[in-house]
Amino acid sequence: MTLRKRFTLxxxxxxxxxxxxFNIFVYFYVIKITTQSEEQVIANKVNLMLDNPQIQTTTRLTDPELLNEYYNVDEVIRIILPDGKVANISGSDSALLELPAVFYDQHQTGMQTKGGxxxxxxxVPLYKDGKVxxxxEVNxxxxxxxxxxxxxxxxLSVTSGGAILFAIFGTYWFTSRLTAPIGQMVNTMREIDRSGKLRQIDLHGHEESAELQQLVRAFNQMIERLDRTFARQKQFVADASHELKTPLTxxxxxxxxxKRWGRDDENIxxxxxxxxxxxxxxxxNLTKSMLTLAEAEQEDWLRQEMFDVVQLVDELAGxxxxxxxxxxxxxxxxxxxRMVGDKDKIRQLLVILLDNAIKYSKDPIDVTIALxxxxxxxxxRDKGIGIPENEIPHLFERFYRVDGARSRSTGGVGxxxxxxxxxxxxxxxxxSVFSLPDLGTTITIQFKQRR
Incomplete structure (x- = not known):
């Protein structure tokens, strides 16, 4: 089942x-409110009848005209004697007239069902001289x-049906727009797999949703990063092939x-x-450096620990x-x-920097440590031949060497x-690197202490 169908369902x-x-709540709430309203109507009518002196004194309970003024088409009003006989009645509804006459000597209010x-x-009991x-009875x-x-x-049924239909079409339309970038990503990935060329998704058409823009941007950033990675790998392979070709040649x-002359000529x-x-x-050396650089691309390459930088530099300098x-x-x-880091990798870093300083200068080398x-x-800091200013931005590129004295004669592989x-x-x-030709070079590295 597709994501669109799952989300819609x-x-x-x-x-x-x-x-x-909601409909159940509305239905029963309306029943409760209207029933309470009807109960209040009956209660008001009963109170009005009890205020009638003829009913209150029970002197004319059997008078046929006694209850007529309280008559309502949906009601039956009865006066029932203790023996169960109806002394007086007013009403015309057949269902109400068929109700059995039962005498009760206590006040009662309730609901009953007859024929659906x-x-x-x-x-309400009527009293005379303290006796019922x-x-x-009002029904x-x-x-x-x-x-x-x-x-x-x-x-409620009609509006609910309409709302459900609207929700179905609306949700399907919304999910179609919601999953459109995903569909574009799938098509883009298939196109990349088919053609072997990376390409990004056009942001046009997703301006209405910040989340969709973030999704598309994240995908495009991933593609851009992959593109840069592939380009670097391609360049690395080309440079490595070039570097390997020289010693192999x-x-x-x-x-x-x-084979031709060396067997007999000792000098050759x-x-x-x-x-x-x-x-x-x-x-x-080249192979070892390439393997080290490949391992360095892994995020878990470091082994963190607390160590003393001064002690490390002293031992290395000695x-x-x-x-x-x-x-x-x-x-x-x-x-x-003290700082937290990979002691062996920091040592390797310092070896690289000091080795370069030794190669390209003959004066003493200064290492300053501060917190x-x-x-x-x-x-x-060294006082060697220095580096031209236009070369500094490229120093950290793979296989890059500064022209002149910094060449293969130093034994480096770049x-x-x-x-x-x-x-x-x-x-x-x-x-960072600060250098002046013929005056020397200072390379500064900074780390967070992170205790």
Whole structure:
């Protein structure tokens, strides 16, 4: 069953259910109000008769003219004696005249049914010298009221039927418009699957509903994001293929050289072995960086923990100083700066930044650590060759290298800063670069402390 049919049936079911409850409430409320009104009419008439001295003194209870002035076409008024005989009666309705005469010595008011017709009655005892000598009974048939109720039922039935029909067509029309964007999305997805080309849904025609606009915009944003992702993947594959092609070409060339002349020429053999070894190492580094970057695209790549940034930087600086025989000066503003994050990934980030600083400068490298308003700030400053201003916006692109000294001769593959940017983004941090040619470069990273 389609969503449109389900929504329509569900809406109509509840509409009919509520409508039935409303009609029942109206019907019985009208019955209650009108019955109370009729009871009040009878009570007023009884009170008026009791004020009559002839009835009050019980001196002329059998007088045929006594009850005539209170006569009503829908009523029968009787005076019944204790032995069950009717002493006086006024009325012409056959159904009321057929009611059995029963004497009661207590005041009674109620409703009875005879032949499918409702009859409202009131019985009042008449006293003489403190004793009950007779009973005044008023019976009123509710034919006219029942006719009005039948008209009310007919009116409620007609209006309810019309309302149900209107609700059916209205709900079907509304659900058609409500599910139209979903249908467009399905058609768009089928078209994308058929053609292999991403395309968005036109917002025209959905201006009347903010929710529909949000739905279409969300779909279009998803398509746009997929488009960007596919474009990045396509570019990544193209760049990776280009980067892989160079070492593979070198290895293939030197392997061919070894086959032709290298077996007998020691110099050629040594040159080929060195070249193949260097390019194989470069290929390994490239593959490792690509795998790291692919893993970094996953949202659960991080392992959060509390750690001391100053201690981490001190340990890393000591290791790199020993490895590269370069001076790395750590300048913490506070002795202890703690933050929540992935310690290993932050370490990897700092290794990338310090490795670049070591490669492109010969002077000491300064690392400053500060904590201000729950923001951890780390500056990595070198006094190397610097970066041209027009190159800075592209630094974090995959496989991007700055021209000149920053070339393959440094051994880089152009993915380090891309990995660094991804680590910063996953920590919801910020990274910025300030550089002047021949004066040096300062890379600043900032993280929320998040204790």
């Amino acid at each position: 569900f809406t109509i079911f509840w509409f009919i259910f509520i409508l039935i409850l 017709e409702r009859i409202l009655y009131m019985r 000598v007779a009973m005044l 009123r048939i509710l034919n006219e009221l029942d006719n009005y109720l039948q008209i009310l039922v007919a009116a 070198v290895i293939s060339s030197y392997a061919g050289l070894l 053999r040594n040159e080929a072995i060195d070249a193949i070894d260097m390019e194989a190492a470069r290929l390994q 290791m790199l100083q020993t490895t590269f025989q370069r001076s790395i000066r750590v300048k913490p503003i506070s002795r202890v700066v 201000n308003k729950n923001i951890v700030k780390i500056d990595v 993915l380090g800063l891309s990995i660094a940017k991804r680590i910063v983004d996953l920590h919801e941090g910020q990274i």
